[in-house]
Ligand SMILES: Nc1ncnc2c1ncn2[C@@H]1O[C@H](COP(=O)(O)OP(=O)(O)OP(=O)(O)O)[C@@H](O)[C@H]1O
């Protein structure tokens with residue numbers, strides 16, 4: 001059976017009268033990149049703050065690597081690496097010296113490991129430069145290096161690609177996959193859907209403090225309603241015909257002569273139109289992606 005690296009049970013956090021995290025149940029497994037998605041203010045950072053023993057839950061529980069975590073009980077976190085908010089480095093020290101500081105506090109981290117982890121995050125050439133002078137993306141990499149230097153079993157990264165350019169983001173995605181390949185499990189929070197779709201095995205989508213979708217990315221996408229875009233010379237007539245077709249959930253105009261149909265596949269749309277002597281000039285099955293899933297589950301709630 002696959003081990004669980006993070007699990008919450010009805011985890012809730014109330015700030016004043018505001019439920020920032022509302023009965024959240026999520027499970028992340030060993031050997032996967034788990035994506036934690038949600039719009040701004042959804043409660044991602046608050047949830048991760050509770051998982052890292054930084055915030056007291058109002059009710060419910062969170063366990064990491066099989067052990068419950070509270071601000072008074074953080075034993076499990078010695079095998080966890082985290083990047084939450086701005087990385088905590090000393091700005092007037094170099095990247096190398098910042099990692100040496102961490103190494104002093106951590107058994108088993110030697111100079112070889114520091115060099116290795118700087119290489120891993122792409123900072124070898126800049127290792128001896130002061131971190132305070134780094135670009136945002138480079139500072140983010142220092143934070144990642146600090147989170148990884150003690151070879152954690154599980155890393156929790158809250159928006160780790162903040163401030164990175166597309167090439168930097170791709171490098172981080174590759175880094176996350178290689179971590180998983182080497183046996184580290186990853187929880188990645190992000191609002192960048194494309195990034196999550198490319199790197200995550202499973203996801204949970206949070207909206208207004210509640211989990212609105214959770215599962216394998218493939219399964220969630222396959223469960224999406226089929227969507228077809230077509231162009232016809234008589235769109236209002238075609239729309240009327242399609243609205244009467246069993247299975248069709250919605251038909252709406254999408255610019256001149258173009259319609260978007262949801263609920264049935266392109267072949268069904270095509271057959272119905274041809275049967276009624278309307279020949280579309282163009283018909284395209286729209287691939288469901290995480291963006292449409294995200295809009296669906298966050299708008300519906
Ligand atoms: N210490 C606090 N006191 C009061 N309200 C808070 C506190 N921390 C967070 N909140 C509120 O809780 C809600 C969830 O915030 P949180 O930072 O967890 O969201 P998020 O999903 O991480 O958003 P983002 O994508 O913007 O980082 C927000 O409405 C926020 O204003």
Ligand SMILES: [Mg+2]
Pocket residue numbers: 044045046158
């Ligand atoms: Mg946040």
